[in-house]
Structure formats: structure tokens, C-alpha cells
Amino acid sequence: MDDSTSLPPSHGFGATGETHAEHHHEAGHEHEHHELGFWRKYIFSTDHKVIGIQYGLCGLVFLFLGFTLMMMMRWQLAYPGQPLPLIGKFLPLIFGANSMPDGKMTPEFYNSLGAMHGTIMIFLGVVPLAFAAFGNFVVPLQIGAPDMTFPKVNAASFWAFAVGGAIMLISFFVPGGAAKGGWTSYTPLSDISDKGPGFNLIFNGQSLWLIGFIFLITSSLLGAVNFITTIIQLRAKGLTWMRLPFFVWAQFVTAFLLLLAFPPLEAAIIMQLMDRTAATSFFLPAGMIVNGAPLHISGGGSPLLWQHLFWFLGHPEVYVLILPAFGIVGEILANNSRKPLWGYKSLVFSVLVIGFLSFIVWAHHMWLTGMGSTVSAFFQTTTLLISIPSVIILSAFFISLWGGSIRFNVPMLWVTAFLPMFGIGGLTGIPLAFNSADLYLHDTYYVIAHFHYIVAPGTIFGLFAGIYYWYPKATGRMMSEFWGKVHFWPSLICMNVIFLPMFLQGMLGMHRRWYDGGQGWTLAGEHIWGLSGFQWNTPISWAAWIMGLAQIPFIINFFWSIKHGKKVNDNPWEATTLEWTAPNRPPHGNFVTTPVAYRGPYEYSLPGRDKDFTMQNEPVDPSERSRKTSEPALVH
Amino acid sequence: MEIPYTISTRPDTGLWNAKIGIWLFLASEVMLFGGLFSAYVFLRLDAQPGEWPHGLLNVPIGTMNTAVLILSSVTVVLAWAALKMRRYNAYWWYMLATISCGIIFLFVKLYFEWPQKFSHYGVFIKPAAREKYEQYLGNHRRDEKGLEPRIEITGHLENHEALTDPNVKEYEIALDPVNADPDNPSNDRPHFIPLPATDKVAKIEKADVERMDSFGPWHSAYFASYFTITGLHGAHVLGGVLVFLYMWLPVSKKVYQRNPEHLANRVEVAGLFWHFVDLIWIFVFPLFYLL
Numbered sequence: 001m002d003d004s005t006s007l008p009p010s011h012g013f014g015a016t017g018e019t020h021a022e023h024h025h026e027a028g029h030e031h032e033h034h035e036l037g038f039w040r041k042y043i044f045s046t047d048h049k050v051i052g053i054q055y056g057l058c059g060l061v062f063l064f065l066g067f068t069l070m071m072m073m074r075w076q077l078a079y080p081g082q083p084l085p086l087i088g089k090f091l092p093l094i095f096g097a098n099s100m101p102d103g104k105m106t107p108e109f110y111n112s113l114g115a116m117h118g119t120i121m122i123f124l125g126v127v128p129l130a131f132a133a134f135g136n137f138v139v140p141l142q143i144g145a146p147d148m149t150f151p152k153v154n155a156a157s158f159w160a161f162a163v164g165g166a167i168m169l170i171s172f173f174v175p176g177g178a179a180k181g182g183w184t185s186y187t188p189l190s191d192i193s194d195k196g197p198g199f200n201l202i203f204n205g206q207s208l209w210l211i212g213f214i215f216l217i218t219s220s221l222l223g224a225v226n227f228i229t230t231i232i233q234l235r236a237k238g239l240t241w242m243r244l245p246f247f248v249w250a251q252f253v254t255a256f257l258l259l260l261a262f263p264p265l266e267a268a269i270i271m272q273l274m275d276r277t278a279a280t281s282f283f284l285p286a287g288m289i290v291n292g293a294p295l296h297i298s299g300g301g302s303p304l305l306w307q308h309l310f311w312f313l314g315h316p317e318v319y320v321l322i323l324p325a326f327g328i329v330g331e332i333l334a335n336n337s338r339k340p341l342w343g344y345k346s347l348v349f350s351v352l353v354i355g356f357l358s359f360i361v362w363a364h365h366m367w368l369t370g371m372g373s374t375v376s377a378f379f380q381t382t383t384l385l386i387s388i389p390s391v392i393i394l395s396a397f398f399i400s401l402w403g404g405s406i407r408f409n410v411p412m413l414w415v416t417a418f419l420p421m422f423g424i425g426g427l428t429g430i431p432l433a434f435n436s437a438d439l440y441l442h443d444t445y446y447v448i449a450h451f452h453y454i455v456a457p458g459t460i461f462g463l464f465a466g467i468y469y470w471y472p473k474a475t476g477r478m479m480s481e482f483w484g485k486v487h488f489w490p491s492l493i494c495m496n497v498i499f500l501p502m503f504l505q506g507m508l509g510m511h512r513r514w515y516d517g518g519q520g521w522t523l524a525g526e527h528i529w530g531l532s533g534f535q536w537n538t539p540i541s542w543a544a545w546i547m548g549l550a551q552i553p554f555i556i557n558f559f560w561s562i563k564h565g566k567k568v569n570d571n572p573w574e575a576t577t578l579e580w581t582a583p584n585r586p587p588h589g590n591f592v593t594t595p596v597a598y599r600g601p602y603e604y605s606l607p608g609r610d611k612d613f614t615m616q617n618e619p620v621d622p623s624e625r626s627r628k629t630s631e632p633a634l635v636h
Numbered sequence: 637m638e639i640p641y642t643i644s645t646r647p648d649t650g651l652w653n654a655k656i657g658i659w660l661f662l663a664s665e666v667m668l669f670g671g672l673f674s675a676y677v678f679l680r681l682d683a684q685p686g687e688w689p690h691g692l693l694n695v696p697i698g699t700m701n702t703a704v705l706i707l708s709s710v711t712v713v714l715a716w717a718a719l720k721m722r723r724y725n726a727y728w729w730y731m732l733a734t735i736s737c738g739i740i741f742l743f744v745k746l747y748f749e750w751p752q753k754f755s756h757y758g759v760f761i762k763p764a765a766r767e768k769y770e771q772y773l774g775n776h777r778r779d780e781k782g783l784e785p786r787i788e789i790t791g792h793l794e795n796h797e798a799l800t801d802p803n804v805k806e807y808e809i810a811l812d813p814v815n816a817d818p819d820n821p822s823n824d825r826p827h828f829i830p831l832p833a834t835d836k837v838a839k840i841e842k843a844d845v846e847r848m849d850s851f852g853p854w855h856s857a858y859f860a861s862y863f864t865i866t867g868l869h870g871a872h873v874l875g876g877v878l879v880f881l882y883m884w885l886p887v888s889k890k891v892y893q894r895n896p897e898h899l900a901n902r903v904e905v906a907g908l909f910w911h912f913v914d915l916i917w918i919f920v921f922p923l924f925y926l927l
Binding site for chain 1: 641649651656657660665667668670671674675678682684847849852853857860863864
């Protein structure tokens with residue numbers, strides 16, 4: 001796949017004649033090396049597809065790592081205080097003697113696992129996979145672009161992410177272990193945590209968490225700038241805004257969220273880092289007493305300030321997690337129901353409205369802080385407003401199924417599961433939007449269940465669908481259908497066994513941060529727990545471990561199919577969008593001939609055609625126009 | 637296929653790639669500094685009476701630095717215009733002027749303004765002992781006039797051993813004019829030109845002291861925001877200077893010889909960033925020096 005063979009004879013058609021010479025000079029040095037070495041081609045690559053795959057593999061590894069942390073926590077919740085069998089003895093060798101003496105998890109270690117589970121899953125797993133990996137691999141192909149606008153910036157984005165991820169991992173091995181303040185790192189606790197004996201200014205869990213984050217934010221900033229510019233500038237000829245695939249729209253809005261919502265968190269992180277290293281008091285009020293002694297600080301800071309800045313990112317972040325999944329679902333849904341996506345314009349505008357509203361709902365995470373009823377009323381209203389476009393999107397997806405000749409291949413299975421799972425997650429969020437109901441449900445397992453239904457069987461199902469769907473484009477081969485189903489069904493069942501009972505647990509008042517899984521309540525004589533509450537911990541944990549096993553077929557399938565999967569042509573799903581006009585394993589520069597778009601993204605089952613899909617680069621036949629006007633009854 | 641529109645504009649958007657890129661980047665930067673400035677507002681509104689310091693920064697120096705930055709914003713535009721007119725020599729000189737302005741700004745900040753703060757001390761007096769130090773605080777008169785109380789005595793520490801030696805029971809402070817002559821109405825407002833510390837030395841018993849710190853970031857929410865925001869701003873100035881340096885060095889002349897428009901575009905993009913850095917300072921200056 002070196003450049004000398006991949007450059008098409010029509011090379012240069014994309015540029016106008018007068019600018020072509022300039023382009024050649026500018027980017028020329030990349031093309032002068034006809035044979036890129038292994039390192040330049042696969043490791044320090046500037047090709048969007050390689051970077052996308054790098055992001056994807058890292059994201060998958062981090063997802064599994066984050067899940068592993070949770071599987072360890074689930075042992076402590078199901079069997080509190082009992083030594084973890086088999087691996088319990090070896091974990092202290094990895095995480096230090098204070099993590100699990102005799103295989104029993106300490107509360108501090110449990111807190112570290114919880115904090116890092118959230119951080120890794122969101123910022124090192126789902127965002128890199130959903131936004132960076134799929135965005136990088138798919139968006140330039142879908143818009144008919146040769147690459148991202150700034151390939152070197154793109155590579156810098158990946159390497160900033162890699163450094164950030166490495167710092168997060170290293171933080172497990174410093175004295176005291178990784179950050180313990182939850183993924184939200186609320187102050188004042190996280191300002192003063194990990195400051196025990198032998199405290200090192202930088203090499204402690206919380207400070208490394210903050211420094212790692214600065215790299216992750218830099219990475220997403222570089223990515224977001226690149227995505228937006230690429231979508232604005234490099235759309236193929238004829239690919240107008242309303243002909244963009246829905247996935248591109250979703251990524252476009254996601255990029256704006258990352259661009260504008262992350263920096264205030266970066267500001268907050270800089271301030272917390274100052275608090276921890278330069279003895280400032282941004283988030284510390286006067287009169288703090290720690291371990292019985294007053295802190296020598298100036299005071300005058302505000303813990304609430306951290307929460308505002310954190311959730312200013314934190315809420316748009318929720319949509320960063322879900323919008324790319326919406327995009328993937330939209331593509332696969334249209335493709336496998338063999339129908340145009342229902343309500344394309346409504347979907348696009350809904351995504352835009354979500355993007356806008358997501359910036360003004362953040363304080364609904366803070367009902368219990370006593371902000372005042374006026375502030376609460378405002379945020380309650382905006383929170384309910386944002387559910388409208390979300391419902392529009394989900395409804396449009398459901399309606400898209402109606403009357404379609406649905407193909408239940410593996411990607412479609414994940415997508416059809418996504419729809420009700422996301423529905424459960426969304427609808428159970430409504431009680432949390434009302435501050436009166438939230439006073440009771442706040443910080444219980446109900447909240448855990450609610451947002452996990454959005455991100456776990458929601459987003460992650462969408463991501464699996466995307467992996468099975470675009471895999472042939474990246475490798476030229478299909479993943480095994482059978483093992484895909486072996487992966488899908490246990491995952492679907494286990495997800496629900498894990499998260500459905502959590503609603504019950506939460507409504508019975510089980511707090512999300514309890515280290516003993518509610519054991520303390522039973523001992524205190526609170527015998528309200530039947531299998532409707534506390535005792536669900538054990539089945540939930542078993543379901544989590546079985547779900548861990550259910551990922552093994554996926555891992556094997558993923559790697560095995562690279563070499564041994566069924567070989568397929570360039571458009572195995574008979575899809576319509578431009579990425580399927582590129583050859584499989586697209587070469588550097590992507591397309592053999594510069595693509596031109598003549599029609600919308602989802603022209604499935606056009607009447608009067610011999611095949612049921614019409615690709616975007618197929619010119620409009622004059623007869624199509626006349627038929628549309630003369631026989632409207634057939635086109636509804 | 638090459639990446640199009642790196643230098644020439646795309647017909648329907650009328651833009652080349654990097655121009656969109658830099659504006660998006662600046663939007664993100666606005667949110668970053670916006671977060672920090674919001675924190676400033678939040679903390680200042682939260683401050684107790686007398687807690688938020690005034691008049692501790694050197695206004696003439698700050699004014700000069702403001703002028704230096706604005707001047708550099710002018711020279712960078714002239715540098716860009718010179719490139720557009722294909723006058724490389726003029727570009728070279730204007731760029732040199734821009735870089736020099738950036739370096740002067742950083743030099744003043746790092747070698748003059750910041751270090752000065754670390755040798756300046758403030759002693760916060762416990763509420764119960766404030767009456768005892770009335771001669772330095774002047775709160776009777778301030779009460780009558782409805783002004784916020786003074787809770788801090790500032791100046792230069794004469795006995796540095798007091799910081800570490802528990803046997804030394806007093807701080808000896810060579811007072812700032814505001815505490816040397818607290819009832820003088822001219823001290824009710826910050827002085828434009830800061831007056832030096834006086835010869836008058838106050839002895840303050842450690843038992844009466846709530847907290848005693850130099851004017852570092854640990855001193856107060858005010859200095860915490862000051863050092864954080866000016867530090868981050870300084871890092872941006874440094875970044876801008878480095879980028880300009882690259883564009884000024886002979887390496888970039890090759891870009892100019894190959895395609896002058898390419899270098900002009902680069903200067904335009906870096907110049908937009910530079911204007912933004914300048915603009916941030918236009919907010920920093922009044923918020924910390926004047927208000």
C-alpha cells in the first residue's frame with residue numbers, strides 16, 4: 001500500500017488547476033518518501049485512518065481496563081470484606097501492599113478503583129473510541145476528503161492522549177495509589193487528599209490525575225479543531241450540508257462541545273493544581289480543619305466554584321458520549337432497514353439544539369448544593385427542554401424501522417438493542433431532572449443505573465455496532481457473524497441484569513459510594529433488604545463477571561478476522577454513503593477518483609431502480625426527476 | 637490526493653483551512669480564560685469585607701506593559717502587511733520589533749513584577765486584636781466614613797528569623813505608607829505611582845496574628861488569581877514569541893521564497909493568536925491593577 005502504487009491516475013483532480021502546484025509543494029515532502037518505514041506508517045503516522053485505529057485500539061484497551069476495575073469492585077460489593085479468590089493474592093504485588101492486604105480490599109483502594117473506573121471509562125475509553133476513533137476513521141471518508149485538514153495536529157492529538165493515558169496509569173503506582181476523589185474530584189476533599197506522610201508535590205494520585213487531564217484536554221482540543229475544520233473545508237464537491245450523513249453531523253456537534261466545554265474544566269484543573277502545589281485557596285474556604293489541625297491556608301475560596309466549572313464540562317460531556325453513538329446508530333439503521341432515515345432534517349436540528357442546550361443545564365447535577373430555588377428553577381426548565389430533541393431523535397429512529405425490510409446482521413442487532421436501552425436510560429433521567437425527586441434519588445444507585453443505561457448499553461452498544469459495521473472498510477474482511485452473536489446476546493442480557501436492579505437498590509436508598517454494598521445498614525437492623533435491594537449485589541456482580549467473559553469472543557473475533565475473516569468487496573453492506581466508494585483498507589489519500597456527491601445520504605429503495613440502494617456519487621438520472629413529479633403517490 | 641485549501645481559499649466558504657482552525661482554537665481559549673475570569677468574579681463577590689486587597693500592584697509598570705503589548709499588536713499587523721506587499725526586509729524588522737516587545741513584556745513580569753511580590757509581606761490581625769493596632773489600621777475613621785475595614789498590615793519584613801524561629805515573638809514590619817499613616821485620606825484610594833515602604837517599623841506580636849504571608853499565590857484569593865491568570869497569560873506570550881521567532885528565522889525565508897502567500901498566511905494566523913493574547917491582557921490589567 002505504498003504511495004507510488006496507491007496514487008490514482010486522476011491524482012490532483014480535487015484542486016483547481018492554479019492551486020494544485022502550491023499544494024504539491026506544501027504537502028509534497030510527505031509524498032516524496034515513497035516507502036514510509038514501519039514507524040512512520042503505523043506508529044507516528046499522520047494518516048487519519050491509522051490514527052483512528054490507534055485511538056480505537058487504545059480506547060478498547062482502556063474500556064476493558066476500566067471494566068476490570070469495576071469487576072474488582074463488584075467483588076467487594078457482593079462479598080464485603082472477604083478475600084478475593086485466586087487473583088487477590090497477586091493484586092498487592094501490582095497495586096502495593098496497602099491496596100488489598102490478604103486479598104481484602106481496603107476502603108482507600110476501593111475509592112481509587114471507583115474514581116479511576118469513571119475517569120478511564122469516560123475520558124480514556126468512550127471519548128477516544130466514539131469521537132476520536134470513529135471520527136478520525138469515518139468522517140474524512142464519509143465527506144470524500146483525502147485526510148484531515150491538519151494531519152500533524154491530528155497525530156499530536158493522539159500522542160497527547162497517549163501521554164495523558166500513561167500518566168493516569170502511572171498514578172496507580174505512586175505512594176498512596178491513584179486518585180480517590182471520584183471521577184468528579186469534588187473539592188475541598190480532592191484539594192487535600194493524598195497529602196499524607198511522604199507526600200510528593202507531583203507524584204501523588206490526585207496531582208497526576210490533574211496533570212493527566214491537562215494532556216487529555218489538549219488532545220481533545222486539537223482533535224475538535226481538526227474535525228470542525230475538516231467538515232467545513234474538505235467536503236467533496238456537491239456534498240452540501242444537508243447531504244451530509246447524520247454521523248458527520250453528530251461528530252460536528254460533538255467537536256463543538258469538546259472545543260467549548262473542556263476549557264473551563266481545564267481552568268478548574270489548573271486552579272486545583274495550584275491549590276495542591278502552590279498553596280492557593282481557590283476551592284478552600286477559611287477555617288478548614290484536617291486531622292484535627294487547622295490548615296495553613298488563606299481561605300477565601302469556594303468548593304462550589306469547582307462544581308460549577310466541573311459540570312460546565314461534565315454535562316456537555318454526557319452528550320459527547322452519546323451523540324457519536326446516535327450518529328453510528330443512524331447510519332446502521334438506515335442501511336439495514338433499507339429505507340431513508342426518517343426525519344433527517346429533524347434529526348440534524350435536534351442534534352444542533354442538543355448541542356446548544358447542553359451548555360445551560362449543568363447545574364442539575366448540583367441540586368443538593370443549596371444554590372437557591374431561582375437557579376434551580378432555571379436549570380430544571382432547561383433540563384426538561386433538552387429532553388425534547390433527545391426524544392425526537394429516538395422517535396425518528398424507531399419510525400425509521402417502520403415498514404423497512406430489516407436485515408438483522410450483527411451491527412443491526414446492537415443497534416436494535418441500543419434503541420430501548422437508551423430509551424430506559426433517558427426516561428429514568430426525568431425524575432432526576434426535578435429537584436424535588438432528586439433530593440431523594442441523588443447519589444443513589446438509581447443515578448448509577450440511569451446514566452449507565454445511557455453510556456453502557458447505550459453508547460457502548462452503539463460503538464460495538466460501529467466496530468462490526470466499519471470493520472470491513474478498515475481490514476477488507478468481515479468479522480464472524482456467529483461469534484458476533486455469541487458476543488451480543490450475553491452482553492445484552494448481562495447489561496440488564498446488572499443495571500435494572502440498581503434502580504430498585506437506589507429507590508431503597510442505597511448510596512452509590514458505599515464501600516460495603518449496604519452491609520452496614522443490615523447490621524444496623526435495617527431489615528428492609530430482600531432480593532429487592534441489598535441482596536441484588538450478588539447477582540449483579542455475577543452478571544458483571546459473566547459479561548466480562550462475554551467480551552472474549554469479541555476480542556478473538558476482532559483479531560482473528562483481520563487475517564481470517566471473510567473477504568468482502570468495497571461495499572459489503574450495500575450502503576449509500578461515500579466511505580463505501582473508497583477501496584477497502586483505503587490507501588493514503590483515500591479515494592481512487594475524487595468523489596462527487598449528487599444526492600442525499602440515504603437513498604435506499606428508490607422506486608424504479610434495479611438495486612435497492614443508490615450511492616451518493618451516482619449522478620441523478622433525468623428520468624428520476626420527472627418520475628418524482630409525475631407519480632407522487634409512489635414516493636411517500 | 638493532496639489536502640486542498642491549505643493556502644488558497646475554498647470558493648464556497650471563502651476561507652483557507654488554518655484560518656478556521658485558529659478561530660476555533662481562539663474560541664476554545666476564550667472559554668479557558670473565561671473560566672478563570674469567572675472564578676475571579678465568583679471569588680471576589682464571595683470575599684468578606686476588607687478581604688480583597690487593593691492597590692498592591694505597580695500601576696505604571698502595568699501601564700507600560702500594556703502599551704508594549706498593544707505596540708506589538710500593531711507591529712505584527714505591519715509585518716503581515718509587509719509580506720502581502722512582498723517586502724521581506726520590512727517584514728523582518730517588524731517581526732523583530734514584535735518579538736522584542738514580547739520579550740520585554742515577559743522580562744518585566746518575571747524579573748520585576750513577580751519577584752517584588754515575594755519580598756512583600758502582609759500580616760492579618762485577629763479580629764480581637766485589631767483595636768490594639770488601630771494606629772496602623774485606622775479603622776475608627778474608616779467606620780465613620782463607611783469604608784471597608786482594614787484587616788492586614790503590609791510592608792517589608794525586617795526580622796526574617798521570625799518566620800522560622802518560634803522563640804522570636806514579634807514580626808517587625810517596615811510599613812507601607814497606607815499602614816504608616818492610615819488616617820490620611822489620600823490613602824483611602826490606591827496610589828497611581830506606588831510609594832516605597834516607610835522607615836516606620838511596627839512590632840506585631842505573633843499571638844495577635846491570624847496569618848502572615850508574603851504576596852505569593854498563597855496570600856489570598858486575589859493573589860491566587862493574579863498569579864494563575866498572569867502566569868497562564870505569560871505562557872501564552874512565550875508561546876507566541878517562540879512561534880514568531882520561528883517565522884523570523886532563515887528557515888521561514890525558504891517558505892517565503894517558495895510561496896510568499898504561505899508565510900503571509902502563517903503570520904496572519906499567528907498574529908490572530910497574538911491579538912488574542914493582547915486582548916486577554918486588556919482584561920487582566922483593569923481587573924487586577926485598577927479595580
